[in-house]
Each structure stands twice: as C-alpha cells, then as structure tokens.
Amino acid sequence: MKRDIMTNELTVDDLHLEYGSGATANPILKGVSMHLRKGEVVALLGPSGSGKTTLLRAVAGLESPKLGTIDIGERRVFDGSKAFEMPAEQRNLGLVFQSYALWPHKTVFDNVAYGLKLRKMGASDIKERVMEVLKQLGLGHLAERYPHQMSGGQQQRVAIARALVYNPPVILLDEPLSNLDAKLREEARAFLRELIVRLGLSALMVTHDQGEAMAISDRILLLNNGKIEQQGNPQSMYETPETLFTAEFMGSNNRLPAKVVQRDGSHVRIDVNGAALHATARGKGGAEPAVLIRVEEVRVSSTRADNAIELPLLTCMYLGDRWECLFKSEDGGINLRAYSKYKLDAGSYWLQLPADKLWVF
Amino acid sequence: MKRDIMTNELTVDDLHLEYGSGATANPILKGVSMHLRKGEVVALLGPSGSGKTTLLRAVAGLESPKLGTIDIGERRVFDGSKAFEMPAEQRNLGLVFQSYALWPHKTVFDNVAYGLKLRKMGASDIKERVMEVLKQLGLGHLAERYPHQMSGGQQQRVAIARALVYNPPVILLDEPLSNLDAKLREEARAFLRELIVRLGLSALMVTHDQGEAMAISDRILLLNNGKIEQQGNPQSMYETPETLFTAEFMGSNNRLPAKVVQRDGSHVRIDVNGAALHATARGKGGAEPAVLIRVEEVRVSSTRADNAIELPLLTCMYLGDRWECLFKSEDGGINLRAYSKYKLDAGSYWLQLPADKLWVF
Amino acid sequence: QAPAGYPADYQKIIDAAKKEGKLVVYGATDSKATHPLIKDFSALYPGITVEYNDMNSTEVYNRFISEAAAGGNTADVVWSSAMDLQMRLASDGHAMKYKSVEVPKLPAWSMWDDKAYGTTFEPAAIVYNKRLLDAKEVPHTHAEFAALIQQPKFKDKVTTYDIEKSGVGFMFMTQDAREYPKFLELENAFGVAKVRVQSSTGTMMERISSGENLIGYNVLGSYALVRAKTDPSIGVVLPKDYTLILSRVVFINKAAKNVNAAKLWLDYMLSQRGQTVIANESKLYAIRADVTGETTSADLIKQIGKDNVKPVPVHPIVLQFLGPEKRMAFLKQWKETAGKK
C-alpha cells in the first residue's frame, strides 16, 4: 500500500468547545486547528486537563463544539457556523478508548463483528473479515472468549480490532496504552506503531506521556490549555522547542536560577550563582528569563571543565541501566540532576552545561 | 533521626492466603516471608496478579490469611495456628491506597484529622498536628479544599498525610504513583523517597514498575505467583538476578535464540545463528537454556568487534534523550534492540555483547 | 318461563331480557352473600349472565354517578345499604320508574315512587362477648345498655361505628336520636365509657370476639348473626324497647342498557323465591312478611313486637334529616358528648 502524503484524512479548523453554557461556560478548546494526512500517525500530547480527550471526542462526534469545522476526508462532519453536526454513528471512524470499553456481554468475535453487522454485511463475510483482523492482531484463537477472560494487553488488541474492522479512514486512540503494565506498555507501543504502519492507517493518538508520543508518532501536536502549543516531528519537538512549555514538557529538565548578563543574538551570557556561563536563546523570550537544560545533556566531571558549575553531590538513585545523581548547592538554591553510568562517590563535581544545550527562554 | 537497622518493624512469616474455600479455593499467597526494618523502604515488586496487593492488605488486616504469622513491632497481629486476627482498626498502620480513597465529603483537613479524632486527641492538638503534616507535604494552604477540587498529585499527598498523621510505625503504600501523569510521577517518586527518609518512616510500597521500585527503595522484594522470587537491594536485583524471571522482570532485555555449545563453570560458549559467543552462566540452570542481555549493554559498532554478531538495522525509534534501534536478522529469527545516542543510518552493524553481561539461565 | 302469578305479558320482558343476555349489578353486599342469589336467579332465567360488582357503598355511589355523567357503560341495577346515597341517586333522577309486580306484597314504607325498593330487613343489634359478659349483665333495652356501659369495667371496652366514617352508623345514630327520647343520656354514657369507634363491622366483631371490647352497639344484625353461628363468643341482642331496621335499597338505572334483565332482577329480589334466598342463604333478613324462617322480618317482628320495629323509610325524607347542615350539627354534638376524649 502506498502512502499518499498529500491528502488530508482529517482536518480540524479553529475549533472552539466549552462545557456548560451561559455564565458557567468553561472553555476547553480555544481554537484548535490541525490535520492528519493519509497514512500518518499523529500524537496528541499534553498535560492532564489540556483538552486532548475533548478534542478527540469532538472529532468522533461525541461532544458538540461551539465553533469551527471538522472534515473527514472530503466530508464536512461539523460546521459551527451552519450549526451542522453529523452524529457520531455516521462519521465512520474507528475509536479506541482508554478503558477499552469492550462490551462485557459479547464475545471477542461479537465485539469485533458488531460494526460489520451494523453495516449489513453477510454473516459469512463477517466471519471471514473478523477472523482475518483477529489473526492480524494475534487473537485468532481467542475469538470465543469474553473480555473478562483476557489479560489487559489482549483486551487492548480487541479494542483495536473492533475499531479497525470496517476499515475506517481514520482511527482515533485515547491513551490506548495507559492501562497496561509498565513492561507490557513498551512492547505494546512497538506493536501498535508497527501495526498502524503495516495497515497504512491514519491514526490520531492521545497520550500524556512524551516518551510514548515520540516513540509512536510521525508528528506530535502539543496541546496546552486548549490550544496547540507547538507541532512537529518528535525530533524537532524535543531538540528545538519554541516555548518554555514545550521544552519543559518534552523531556526531563534542570531549571537553573540564573541572571541574564548579556544577550547577543542567540548567544546569551548568564550568571548562575556567581559562575558565568554561555547559553543559547530559544523562543521569543519572555519577561522573566528561564534557563534550562535536559538532564541527559549535563556532563559530570571530577575536574574543572569548560562552561561548568561546581556542585556537591547529594545522592544517587539507581535506575538500573544508569544512575540519576542529584547535586545541590550548599544553600539549596541550585538543584541539578545528571545521569551517570556508575554510582558516583560523595564529593564535589564539575557539571558541564554545553552552551548549545543550555537554553534561555 | 537515627536509623536503627536491627529492629524489625514488620515481620511476615510463611503467610498463606487463598480466596474462596473448599473446592474453589484459589491460593494467592503460598508461603511469603519477609521483614521490614526500622527506617527502611521496601518495594514489593511483581507482575500484575502476583499477589502484591493481597499481601499488603493481609498485613493491614483487610484480608484474612489461612496460615502463617504477622508481627508489627513486638505485637503479633495475626497467627494462623491460633486463629488469632487483630482487626484492622487496632493495628495502627498507615495505608495509602492506589485510588487514594480520600473521603469526598470531608475537607482535606478533616480527611487528615480523622485518624487523630479517633484517637481522642484534643481539638487544638489535632489542628496543630494536622497543619504541621500538611505543611511538611506542601499542602498547608489547601486545608479547606475538598478532594475533588485538587489535582491528582495533590490528592496523593493528602492520602499520604492521612496515613502519616498519627505516626504509625509502618506505612503501607499500594502503587501510590500509578494514578499520576508520567511527568508528575517522576517528581513524585523523588519527593516520596525524600519524605520517607526525612521522617524516618518504615515503608512497604507496592509497585509493578521496576524503575519506580529501584528509584525509591532500599530493598526490593520480587513477588512471583504468590512467592518471593528474589530479594535484595536494587543493584543486586538488577545486576545479579538469580532467576530468569528476575532478570527479565528487572530491565529491558534482548532474548537470543542460542544453542549452548560448552559449559565450563560459569563460563559458557554459545552459538547464535552461526556466530560463536562467550557468555556467563547465571542461576541454577534450567532444562532449556535461555540467553539474554540488557538492551543498554549491547554496543553498536560499524566495524567488526569482539564477541559480536552482525545484524542489519530495521528501524530506529526516537526516545528524546536517545534512540532505540531495532536489528533484525534476514530470516527474522533474531531481534536485538540497542540504544544509540544518534540516529543510525541504514545498513548492517556489529552488535557487541560483552561476555559478562550476556547471561545464560 | 314467567313465574306463577305474574301477568301474561311478563313473558315479553323475559324474552327481551334473554336477548340482552346480561345484567350488570353494582352492589355493596359482599359477594359471599350475593352468590346464592345470583345462582338462583341464573337457574330461574338461564341465559342471563349476572355481572356483580362488589364495592363498598361509597364506591358504588362514586362510580355510578361518574359513569352516568360520562355516558359510558354503567350498572343496570344499583343495590346498596347506604340508604341515603341510594335515595339521593333515585331522587336525582337516576332511577327508572318501574312498578314491580311484587309491590302488593311489600310494606309501604319500603318503596318510593315506583323507583326505589327496600329489599332487606336488617336490625341494628347489640353484640357482646359471651365469655366475658355474664348472662345477667346482658342489656335488653337501650336504657339498660346506657346504664351498663357506665360501669368502670366497660371503660374503653364499648364499641360502635365511627359515625363520621360509616354511613350506616351515622344513619342508625340519627334514627336513634329521633326514636329514643333519652338519646342524650345514651350519648353521655358513650362519653363515660370512652367509646371506641370503628369504621367497619368486621373490626367491631373481631374486637368483641377477642374480648378487646366487651360490647358493641348498633352492629348490623345480619353480619352479627352470621358470625355468631361460627363464633361461640358472640352474643346478639335485639333491643326490646325498639330496634332500628335498615333495608338495602335497589333501583334500576334510568339509562340501563339491559332494562329488561334489570326488571327481572328487581322482581326476582322482591319475589318470595328471591326473598327466601336472601333470608336463608344470604342471611340478610327477608323484608316480605310471607317468608318465614330465622332471618326474616316475620320472625323479627314476632320476637320484639310490631310496634318496636322501627324501619328507616325508603324515602327521600332520609335526605332531609341527613342534609349537610343537620349532619354537621349532629356530628359536632356527638363528638362533644360521646366522642370526648
């Protein structure tokens, strides 16, 4: 199957949505625009309460926005100005819930077959198609089970099978992995990515875990407080964040209490607790400059180094594949975390903060 | 506060517990023994359904075991042979539920104060003590709120405050972090560890996330199918697992389809798809040898290397701070994951598997 | 087949009734007592089904006037012990004028305007507990009764109808007020005994039988007698000085669907055959003098004398002394003397 990058399978334009009305109205989406191309996997990322689920539900037709438009392929399914709203059941989308929402009174087969039955497909065609999808998802032998007789990971696959079976143009997933065990989750995300790509689906997936978003998607939309904060491919989101919010959200960071001494284009000189450091300006620059660096960019050195500050080691936490070491200045004003392959001995260290990774917003 | 390593605050001996009875009895705990020393943080780790919650609830007095004994400090609170069982309300433990189980009809203050009221403390003393605890947890200004008016992270702290306020000798936590956002969780676990150590508490914490267990605890108990599989400090659990189960559970691993060619003490020679490799024997050795290596121990090299196999690169997943690269042999028989600081170009690579990290069980 | 002695053209009514095939009766007499009547009627006129609706007397009234006003299906014959309600319906024009064939055999007071007919002759009795009351103590006149219940033993142990709730009770009591010159003393005696009032005969009988109450006043004799047959605790006295008589009133609905069947039923009830069933099987006391047996007017009159029998007339006059103002005044007085707590 060829992936046609040019067609938009889903277009959302300037969507506004609020809960309640009149005086108690509570705006949740405040003008969200986005699109999803054919064959693309887009992750909708954002902190809890930022409106991710709401946006997904609006696309699915389960919430009524106030303004804006939503198109699925060529079809307009919502138009705020014309007060037109196509009911959810006619939008023909695939939807996977965080809780899976499998119907407990139906077998796995019936759960998956239901969408086809509604489409008036013949019984033997249904059987063939359902078994094909179940096999693709490695569930072929479980068709006669009931949801409660299956493990979480299997239930999740049934939920996906149910959403896929009638070949919807777009499949929407709301935190599909968050109900899984930490260990299972890692496997599942690789599986999910592989499956979506293999079947050539267009997928919009909600998550609040940036690691998951980066691992699974072609493009990330970062939602903050009802608006798209930034979008782009995982690498650009991680390495060239445009706002402090994006920078802080996308990785593990150290925030430094610093004073800006001098600005010169993107080159900034700052002062951290007496130490003079070189840094890079990012974003538009706010009233109060914020200085931060990713934890993994901090290099620990026992000897004096360039563009570094000296701090005593407080404690090291074992993470298995590496150690996370916490450094704290005597007065407690500066906290710095860094990774180390080995456990560090107590003492003072030079923490090198490469100028191009030390960002000033 | 000094930490006295010699006193056991909690001792569980040969605990057996089953749900149901007679013919339908379903044994959950099959002889668990453990102890918790004063000032120690122990993590109860294990896959879903292994009986972690059950053990915790048995200690708290919320489940009735069949056999064995439980002592809290000097007090025997359960004795299977004498059919003695102290009711939960007399055990004087602190318990933090995964769901927090805050009382929605009480304010934060009342939630925390309840345990003191039951202990017939005077109103002014209660006020003082509750405010002190809330302040310690950074909730001083939220005392008058109701639980539903707070974020997940704040609710979790209230749950902890409620369990701490009457100074129980042991505090039990059931997956206290699993309801939090990925990002919040990382902060919370550092905070929790710091708090427990600062207050000199003895804590038993359930989790199914090995990263969390390692980060937070002095000692890990790995529960598998109702029995303690292995216990020890995080480092020993991660680096010197005694069983395949422990090894697989404690980290991200690559499992290799290999044939053992020759055993010589702990030194083993194996054959992986034609390549001869040196490896180390671990554990007691089973009927079918299993060969594995941690993902982070695989070193990628573009040139021929020692104790290595050559595999073509399939794909690289961006993780933000690093890339996870998947290598797959042509016939699909071998899957190997490795980390890389940079994105690798397509092609074939030599994957070096250090002999001391390549484990044969 | 027309009963013997009926006019020749009676057969026409019978034929028409057979064609109607059905008869709807609303009645306040319980179906146990009505059953034998219906059975016998069906035997006499096969082919006419009698649909008997058993209700209490208020329900009979409510249902009938509502249905009559709405113009839907309703009763062909209405038969109820609430004489006042029956007379109200009859005099308000709901009764059809029909001169029964049996008129010559009936007492004059029991008929009104060829519209409403009394069918039974039921005395108001004094009922007492035989186990707990000495034979010597049993009162036989109203005066003896009034004297007896003022003894301390009878405090809280005398019962009668709650005249505010029971139509029959109210009617008997107002009749007492008219018939009995020393009614005020009687009322006072009730007050002294702190009379316990009940809204139904059943409760009264049950409580007298159990001994919770010792004696009951103005209990409908027909029910008391039936009960006394199976319950040796119950004793029944018909006061010798005078005994009030109630008669269940029947009339034919003016808008009856089954007019002919209704006429047959009316005539049957008043006939000697029907009255015999009423007396011997329903135990409701036959009103016809030519029916003999235990529960008949003939027997009753023999027991206490013709002059001491005081029937309530089947006449709109009952409405006059039961009009709203008089009612309220009477109730007020009753409550202040007998009902004082």
Added chain:
Amino acid sequence: MQTLALPGSGRRGLNWPRGVVVTLTAIAIFLPLYLIFYQSFLSAPFFMPEKVLGLDAYRFIFDDPDFAMAFKNGLTLATGLTLIAVPMGGALAFLMIRTDLPGRGWIAPMLLVPIFVSPMVMGFGYVVSMGPVGFYSTWAKDLLGFVPWNIYSFTSIVIIAGLTHVPHVYLYASSALKSLGSDVEEAARVAGASPLQVMLNVSLPMIMPALAYAGVLVFFLGFEVFGLVLVLGDPEGHLVLPTYLYKLTNKLGTPSYHLMAAVAVCLVMVTLPLVMIQRWLLKSANKYVSIKGKGARSKAMPLGRWKWLAFGVLFAWLLFTIIMPLTGIVLRSFVQYWGEGVNLADVLTLQHFRDILAEPSLIRGIVNTVLIGVIGGGLAVACYSAIALAMHRKPDGITRALDYSVLVPRAVPGLLAGLAFLWVFLFVPSWLDGMFKASDSGVGTWLSEHLIPALRSIRSTIFAVWLAYSVVWLAYGMRLISTALLQVGPELEEAARAVGAKRGQVTRDVTLPLIKYGLLGAWLMVFLIFEREYSTGVYLLSPGTEVIGAMLVSLWAGGSTDLVAALSFINITLVAIGLGIALRFGVKLHN
C-alpha cells in the same frame, strides 16, 4: 482497502421515540393530576352542570378542625416515619452489604416482607399479636401484670409505620452502597475507626444522595399511610389525611370530590418544595461525592465484638416488624376465634382455608394478583425502562422536568388517585368524542366511531388497573432502573456509536443487555408492590379482574376477618415461595 460504508446518512434526526415516551408519560402523570386540580376549585363534581368555580373547597377544609388535625398528624407521621426509616434503612444496608453479620443470607428475603404484605393486614396482625388482648400482650400481662405497650397510640402507629418502611430505604441504600468502592471504608478502618464509626463517618455520608431520595420517597409514603391507620388508629380516633379523605366522603352526606381534591392539592403543594429541597440536596451532594464504580474487592468487614449487638438489633427489628405481625396473621387464620380467656388449642380449625377454596372468586383473585404482579410488573418495568432511557445521559430541561414529575403522583393518596384515573378513562373519551364530532370532518366522524369505543372499553380491562398502578409507583420503579443505568459506563455506549450504531441500536444491543440483572431486580420489586396495592385500583376493577388487595378490603368490611387472615396467609406463602425461587435463580435484589 475500501472503507465499508454505513447504510443511510445525513443529519441528526429528530429523536421521536424519546418524544413519544416523554409525551405519554407527561399525559399519564398530568391528566389525572389536572383533573384533581381542576376539581378542587369547583363547588360540585366537575361533571355536574351545577358546578361553580371558586375557593369554597379550600375555605371549608381550612375551617375544618379535623383537617388541621389530620394535617398535623400526617406531618408528624411522615416526619417520624422518615426519621425512623432512613437511619435504620441506611444502617441495615451497611450491615447487610458490608459486614460479616451472621445470617445475612436468610435475612435478605425476609426484609422484603413489609413491602408486599398489605399494611392493613400488617395492622391486623399487630392487633392480633400485640393488641390489648393479643397473645403476646396476654403473655406479657401474665408475666408483668400489665401490658407494657399500647398499640393504638399514635406513637405506636408512627413507630410501626417507620419500621415497616425500613425496607424501602434499605433497597436504595444498599444499591448505592454496592456501587460505592469499599476502599474509602477500608481507609477509615486502617485509620482506626471501628465498624460503627466507619458507618457513621464514611459510608452513610457518602450515600447521602440515595438516602435523600429514599427519605423524600418514604416521606411521601408517610402521607399516604392508610391501611395501618385505618386498623390501628380508629379505636383512639387518630386521623391522618387519607383517613380524613375517607371521612370527608361521609361528612356532607354525599362524597364531596371538591373537598377531597382540595386536600390532595394541599398535599401536592406540601410535597413540591420537598422535592425541590431534595433536588438541591442531591445537587450539592453530588458535587463532591463521586461514586466510583470501582468493583474492587471488598471483604466483608468483620464486626468483631459489635457482631452480636448488631445482630441483636437487627433481630429485634425482624421480631417486631415481621415475626410478630405475621405470627398474628398465621394464628388468626387457624383459629375460629381468639382473645382473652380463649385456649387456642381448643379452637384450631382449617375451616377458613376450606371456605377460601370453596369461593371461586377468591381463587381467581389470587391468580389475577399473581398475573398483574408478574405480567403487569414486567410491562411496568418495560415502561419505566423506556422513561429512564429517555432521561438517560440527557441532562436537559425535559429530563429535569420529568425527574420532578415522577414523584408527584405518589403525593396523591391512592384512594383519590384511583378515582382520578376512573375519571380520566371515563371523560377523556367523551371529550375527545365531542371534539371529533364538532370537527365535523370525515376523519373526525371515523375517529369518533372507531377510536372512541376502543378508548371507552379500556376502562373495564385490567389494563386500566395496570396503568393506574404503574403511574402511582412510577417514582419508585424508575429509580430502581435509573440506578442500574447509571452503572453502565458511558464509553460502552459511545463505543457502539463510534462503530456506527444508531441510538436505538445502542440501546438494544448494548445498554439493555448490560442492565439485564438490574431489570430483573426491578421486576421483582415492582411485582411485590403490585402484589399488595389496592386502593388505586378500587374504581377500575370489575368482576373477573379482582385482585387480592381489593378482596381483602371487601372481606374486611364484611366482617370476615378470619378469611382475611387465611387469604393473607396463602398470599404471603405464595409470594415467599416465588421469591425464594426467584432469588435461587439468581435474580438480585439490588444491582
């Protein structure tokens, strides 16, 4: 691969099934109410030509000291009943659902007895067992020399009414408790709370919304208590509103509908603010009590040393509310007579049962009652489900209005509600007929010739009885079903819509199958209620459609207390057997 298309497309259609359900419900509720309301402002029955509009009726009842007394008593009774039934029902639910109270298994079905035994029969049972010469009283007198209680005092009536309404509260409270995760309770125990403290400080406050609803409902039922007061209140002349209505019938010689209607309107007016208070309570309570359907494990809470105390209290309740009156009834059904100085062994008899078997209408009554309970109950549950579904997850004005409305019919005493239904069935066809005739069109004539007779004939069918029962008990039944509906996760329905199911299909394929057990439970409850109901149906029953409730009243009035006892005994036994079978086959009392 081709996307599979759905049949049909277009805009969101009009939700006409909902429209129909809401309209029919509104008609069924408000038509009778309207008649009563209208009647209260007239001077004569509304169908009489001489009626005049005015406030005479209100003037009369406000002047009547009896009304004031009845009203005061009614208020006391309803308040006292609520104060007894709500805490006890809540506590009972806690004990039964959450703790290891001994004997929970056999107590559960016993709790239902007061729901299906007619209060009149209960009252009679109390008279036989605990009346001044009742056999327990006689024992007590032999032992103590005096009878330590007076069953006829108003206090006794309030207590008995309260205790017999405990199960109503229990049902609501227990289903709320079941849907409440037990983790909050365990948290309290670990914090050091004894079971009693857990109940008072956590469990009951958290099911406040359910308790508030049940409280308002039993308060309404308190105003409606009739049979009990009729039997126990007469001797000392205690008057409540329904017995006052009874009195009004007689007060002016002929039944005075305008006065009865005015009383009913007053009742509705009193209860309306109550419904509002309840709504408001619920709103503020719901705000912070989020009932989590977390079916987490819950081990029965060990009561420890409270165990036998709790059992003792519960047993005392059972003894007083169920065992005492029932033994009274059973005893009465096997003796010829009873009372002071009677040796019961001498008067034992089976005659009453023989009498009943000999009376075909009594047997028919039993059959009819079971039928209206089983089939009518099933149909009622179907209708309640339709209404509950029309309100399900549609938090709009219609739902709110409906939510208020369902409680109102219960505020009208059954006696008058029955009459109002008779009027509806009688006069609505007449009015429609008039309208059709007046319209003078072909359709009008056709309708008046074909539809009207059909409408008229409805009245004499059992359907009329069923409808009246169903409307009067709407609030009770609906709540049972909406509780079940609330437990269906919204995602399960949304998932069906997302795969392409229309509203009707979602309901049929997902929602209803999921509340199967809730529906069965509701059916059982409605069966029990219909089993004992009578006053509402009195005017709608005709020969062949007798039900036990009405027959008991009629037997009672005719003085056959022995048959009343025997018939009740048969009825209770049959229902108990049926109940046992239903429970055995997995029908749950609460979901």
